[in-house]
Amino acid sequence: xxxxxxxxxxRPRWRRVALIGGSLGVLLLGGLAVAVATFPRWGDEWVQEQxxxxxxxxxxxxxxxxxxxxxxxxxxxxxxxxLKFGPEASLVIDRIEVGLERDKLWSGQIxxxxxxxxxxxxxxxxxxxxxxxRDLRARLSQRREDGEGRVKLVPPKASLERxxxxxxxxxxxxxxxxxxxAAIEARLAERTASxxxxxxxxxxxxxxxxxxxLTTRLDxxxxxxxxxxxxxxxxxxxxxxxxQIAVAEIRGTVTLADASVSRVALDxxxxxxxxxxxDEEHDAAAPLWALEGDVARDLSDGTINLDMEAxxxxxxxxxxxxxxxxxxxxATVGGDLxxxxxxxxxxxxxxxxxxxxxxDHPLLARQPVRGLGFSLGLKADVDPRERVVKIEQxxxxxxxxxxxxxxxxxxxxxxxxxxxxxxxxxxxVRCQEFLGAxxxxxxxxxxxxxxxxxxxxxxxxxxxxxxxxxxxxTAKLKPETCKPVKVPPLVSATRLNGPLVHRVAMxxxxxxxxxxxxxxxxxxxxxxxSPYVLAAVTTTEDGGFWRHKGFITSQFRAxxxxxxxxxxxxxxxxxxxxxxxxxxxxxxxxxxxxxxQEVFLTWYVEQSLTKNRIMELYLNVIEFGPGVYGxxxxxxxxxxxxxxxxxxxxxxxxxxxxxxxxxxxxxxxxGAPSPAFQxxxxxxxxxxxxxxxxxxxxxxxxxDEGVTFDATELTSKRECMAEVDRxxxxxxQQRSLTGLLDDGQDIVDLSLxxxxxxxxxxxxxxxxxxxxxxxxxxxxxxxxxxxxxPARPVRRQP
Numbered sequence: 037x038x039x040x041x042x043x044x045x046x047r048p049r050w051r052r053v054a055l056i057g058g059s060l061g062v063l064l065l066g067g068l069a070v071a072v073a074t075f076p077r078w079g080d081e082w083v084q085e086q087x088x089x090x091x092x093x094x095x096x097x098x099x100x101x102x103x104x105x106x107x108x109x110x111x112x113x114x115x116x117x118x119l120k121f122g123p124e125a126s127l128v129i130d131r132i133e134v135g136l137e138r139d140k141l142w143s144g145q146i147x148x149x150x151x152x153x154x155x156x157x158x159x160x161x162x163x164x165x166x167x168x169x170r171d172l173r174a175r176l177s178q179r180r181e182d183g184e185g186r187v188k189l190v191p192p193k194a195s196l197e198r199x200x201x202x203x204x205x206x207x208x209x210x211x212x213x214x215x216x217x218a219a220i221e222a223r224l225a226e227r228t229a230s231x232x233x234x235x236x237x238x239x240x241x242x243x244x245x246x247x248x249x250l251t252t253r254l255d256x257x258x259x260x261x262x263x264x265x266x267x268x269x270x271x272x273x274x275x276x277x278x279x280q281i282a283v284a285e286i287r288g289t290v291t292l293a294d295a296s297v298s299r300v301a302l303d304x305x306x307x308x309x310x311x312x313x314x315d316e317e318h319d320a321a322a323p324l325w326a327l328e329g330d331v332a333r334d335l336s337d338g339t340i341n342l343d344m345e346a347x348x349x350x351x352x353x354x355x356x357x358x359x360x361x362x363x364x365x366x367a368t369v370g371g372d373l374x375x376x377x378x379x380x381x382x383x384x385x386x387x388x389x390x391x392x393x394x395x396d397h398p399l400l401a402r403q404p405v406r407g408l409g410f411s412l413g414l415k416a417d418v419d420p421r422e423r424v425v426k427i428e429q430x431x432x433x434x435x436x437x438x439x440x441x442x443x444x445x446x447x448x449x450x451x452x453x454x455x456x457x458x459x460x461x462x463x464x465v466r467c468q469e470f471l472g473a474x475x476x477x478x479x480x481x482x483x484x485x486x487x488x489x490x491x492x493x494x495x496x497x498x499x500x501x502x503x504x505x506x507x508x509x510t511a512k513l514k515p516e517t518c519k520p521v522k523v524p525p526l527v528s529a530t531r532l533n534g535p536l537v538h539r540v541a542m543x544x545x546x547x548x549x550x551x552x553x554x555x556x557x558x559x560x561x562x563x564x565x566s567p568y569v570l571a572a573v574t575t576t577e578d579g580g581f582w583r584h585k586g587f588i589t590s591q592f593r594a595x596x597x598x599x600x601x602x603x604x605x606x607x608x609x610x611x612x613x614x615x616x617x618x619x620x621x622x623x624x625x626x627x628x629x630x631x632x633q634e635v636f637l638t639w640y641v642e643q644s645l646t647k648n649r650i651m652e653l654y655l656n657v658i659e660f661g662p663g664v665y666g667x668x669x670x671x672x673x674x675x676x677x678x679x680x681x682x683x684x685x686x687x688x689x690x691x692x693x694x695x696x697x698x699x700x701x702x703x704x705x706x707g708a709p710s711p712a713f714q715x716x717x718x719x720x721x722x723x724x725x726x727x728x729x730x731x732x733x734x735x736x737x738x739x740d741e742g743v744t745f746d747a748t749e750l751t752s753k754r755e756c757m758a759e760v761d762r763x764x765x766x767x768x769q770q771r772s773l774t775g776l777l778d779d780g781q782d783i784v785d786l787s788l789x790x791x792x793x794x795x796x797x798x799x800x801x802x803x804x805x806x807x808x809x810x811x812x813x814x815x816x817x818x819x820x821x822x823x824x825x826p827a828r829p830v831r832r833q834p
Contacts, residue, residue: 094175095119097168110138117156121168125160129153129199135191151194151224162205162212173259196220201233213239216250227256236273247273247286267291274309280358284309285323301330302340309354324351335377335420346370346389360397362404367392371412382418387411401629402777405477410434423447427458437465437473454501464492467518471636478629481622481776482636484524489517499600507597515639516585526776527621527637529644538620538657539773540665543698543766547773550665552656560668562652566682569655569667571729572691575720578612579727581651586613586642587635614638616654623771633776655679659770660693661701662759674704676746684730684738688720698763704745705756714742 092099102116114132121127135150158165199218206212216236222229231254236247249271254263267289274284288304305323324347331338349356350365361367373386391409415428423446430441443458462470467487476483493513500506525531535553542548550558574581580588588611610618617637622630641650660670667690671679675686682690689709693700703709709717718739725735750756771777 091117096171096175097121110136112136121160122164125164125168127158128156129196130155148191150191153194153196153199155198157200157202158218159202160204162203165203191224194220194222194224196222210241211239213237229254229256243275245273245275247271261295264294265291270304273306281355282309283307283325284354287323288327297333299330299332299338303328308352329375331377335380335382338377340375340377342373342375342386344369344371349393360395360400362394362396364392364394367394367409380419380421382420384414384416384418386414388414399627401477401627402625403477403480405475405629408475423449435473436469438463452501454499456497456499458497460495462491462493464490467491474632479633479636480629481524481527481633484522485520485636485640486522487518488521489519491515491518499596501600504597504600507600509596516643518639520640520643523640524776526774527640532620532641532645532653533649537774538665540619540657541768541771541773542663543763543768543770545766545768546663548663548665550657550669552653552666558666558668559656560666560679562648562655565655565667565679566687568684568687568730569679569682569690570651571724572684572687572720573612573655573694575724575727575729576691577610577615577694581612582647584611586611586638611638612654613642613650615658616650617641619657619659620653620772621775621777623769623775623777625769625771630777637776658694659697660690661697661704662763664697664701673749674745675743676748683741684721684724684734685717685741685743688717688724689743692716692720698760701760702757704750705753705760707745707747707750707753709743717742 088099088101091101098120100116100118101114103114105113105115107113112134114134115130117129117132119127131154133150133152133154134148137147137149197219199220201214201216201218203214204212205214214236215238216233219232219234220229230251232249232251234249236245236250238245238247247270250273251269251271252266254266256263268291269289270286272284273286274282275286276282283306286304286306288302288306290304291301293299293301305326307324325342325344327340327342329338329340331340346368347370348365349361349367349369356364368391369389371386371388373384376383389409389411393408394404394406395408396404411431411433413429413431413433416430417426417428418424425445425447427441427443427445432439432441440461440463441458443456445457446453446455448454467489470491471479471482471485471487474482491513493511495511495513496508497510498506498508535551537549537551537553539547539549552559554561578588614634617634618624618630621637622634645653655667657666659665660667661673664670664673667679670690670693671677671682671686674690675682677686692713700713703713721730721735721739724730725732725739730738
């Protein structure tokens with residue numbers, strides 16, 4: 037019967053490589069003692085030849101010896117011993133000292149009483165060394181059985197110092213390396229040893245563990261398996277968790293149940309840093325975390341507990357240097373986590389609390405967000421094999437505001453099989469408390485607002501990649517339950533309803549201004565703008581403008597679905613009110629801060645201004661080309677007309693400029709729209725007709741008509757294109773200089789002289805009702821621009 041091959045562990049650990057190196061060292065010390073202790077004591081060259089032959093016979097592999105000296109009758113020194121196990125595996129020992137009992141020699145006995153080895157290196161792959169270690173054990177065992185009675189070759193103990201180790205291996209498709217300096221104290225007769233590996237660097241694929249030292253005791257009396265359970269003592273280790281955060285100063289023990297690492301017991305404590313200093317005074321500080329537990333490798337059972345007492349981040353300067361934070365040495369973090377394993381799954385329960393963090397990140401806000409802090413509680417089940425996380429409850433709390441998340445996230449390897457479901461709720465809280473819980477640096481333009489009322493919400497999402505058409509994104513909230521009672525002057529209804537001068541900084545830093553006042557040459561009242569312009573912009577930008585209250589849930593859902601289908605951010609869901617707020621009151625910067633303020637101010641504007649005034653401001657300040665701000669300037673620049681005289685194709689052309697007014701200005705530079713853009717224009721006219729925004733007679737009259745530019749302001753194609761290129765290459769963000777986010781505006785100043793809402797009731801334009809057929813929208817795509825520009829959304833009636 038054929039003996040089956042031993043089953044290999046699918047996920048061994050680097051510690052097995054260390055065990056192989058240690059046990060191999062113990063065996064080789066015994067083999068070297070046999071070889072150099074039993075040769076005759078005369079004829080140096082003959083002696084060296086005999087010793088070399090004997091060592092090679094015992095070793096079973098090619099052996100070279102640089103030098104052998106008979107120091108005395110009872111002492112032999114061998115230098116430069118090299119054993120070649122294979123093309124990429126070898127052992128070199130710089131110096132071996134073998135001592136014999138002098139008294140025994142006079143009675144005709146040879147008794148080895150000491151073996152000391154110094155320096156050298158062990159290199160190679162784990163497979164080759166494992167195979168050789170098995171063969172060497174068999175050779176030494178046979179040698180002992182056939183040994184002569186008057187020759188005692190095994191000393192009480194042997195030692196090996198300063199052996200450089202550089203081993204590689206591969207397990208389950210994962211590459212392992214181990215480097216360090218080994219020292220072994222072995223009791224050869226008992227086949228036990230103490231092993232220390234200093235200056236350790238162990239890597240599994242891309243993850244590296246460094247340690248000042250790893251120590252353990254080996255018992256090989258019953259073979260390699262007899263060494264288990266094996267406890268390794270860890271001294272000042274470090275390894276990265278993420279590119280920004282690593283654990284370090286790790287001390288404690290790791291116990292392996294068997295050679296296959298079927299179970300691991302941990303008792304470790306440490307800090308945070310990826311540097312191993314080796315400085316006892318530096319590294320001896322009280323640990324910041326403790327990890328304790330006993331778990332099966334297949335996660336069939338076991339528990340791990342992580343405790344982290346609250347500590348100041350100033351104790352982890354290396355971590356601070358890698359995080360997007362400033363001046364956060366006094367910030368604190370602490371928490372605990374318990375993970376219970378069963379049947380390959382994990383139940384996770386934990387708490388985390390952060391306080392006093394000053395975050396500085398360009399995607400968060402233009403300025404550092406200070407004093408950030410919150411508490412987080414988590415209850416979840418994790419199935420790593422199926423890549424499923426079920427969140428029973430995750431609670432984020434800052435002050436009186438509490439957000440609760442529940443859901444299930446299936447993140448399968450196959451993107452088409454992924455499924456995410458989440459329910460986010462916020463219990464009722466006072467509106468002013470909700471606003472006050474947001475750091476001022478995130479919402480600088482909202483300082484000075486005072487609200488009354490209560491607010492709560494619930495948001496539900498269900499995204500199944502197998503059926504994105506069935507995507508669910510719903511929100512239950514009533515923002516109207518909050519009422520503004522005091523507002524900053526710059527956003528008061530008095531100012532926004534009255535005459536104002538809008539100044540804007542372009543991408544290259546140059547400034548433009550639009551005087552939105554009666555009698556100004558920049559301004560056109562809404563009733564003096566062609567109705568085709570309104571029909572076109574509501575078709576391309578916001579089909580539900582006349583009905584919604586600033587937001588359209590269906591747009592968010594459709595935009596999310598389209599972006600998921602494309603695998604990238606392809607469409608947004610901004611309404612005309614949101615775009616007016618962004619252009620008149622805020623900026624075009626891409627930060628979470630700007631978006632949060634945009635959402636709040638959209639809600640406020642919808643309560644404070646009529647739809648007519650919102651549309652009027654929008655059309656009079658929006659950019660239609662490089663430095664071409666407002667419908668009055670745009671109609672004159674492109675067509676030498678007043679806004680009231682624009683034809684349906686001209687109105688459609690201007691609407692199609694809005695998504696990318698600088699880039700699409702190349703058509704004006706060229707003297708005419710490209711054929712692809714002309715096709716886009718015709719399709720837009722057809723959609724406007726299909727939705728009742730162009731009557732049949734008007735559509736038939738203009739459906740095949742294009743646009744003809746007025747070239748009065750076109751100096752030359754080269755200069756025109758140069759302006760486009762210059763603006764596209766500029767790195768600044770467009771922003772309103774007369775809005776709430778001027779660079780010189782201090783956050784605190786925005787709250788000064790805030791007006792009570794009762795005093796902010798300026799005159800309002802004559803109401804203008806919604807157009808027939810202007811229904812709440814869903815998204816559709818008009819074909820992309822000829823230069824490969826992404827397609828833009830238009831709206832379709834349900």
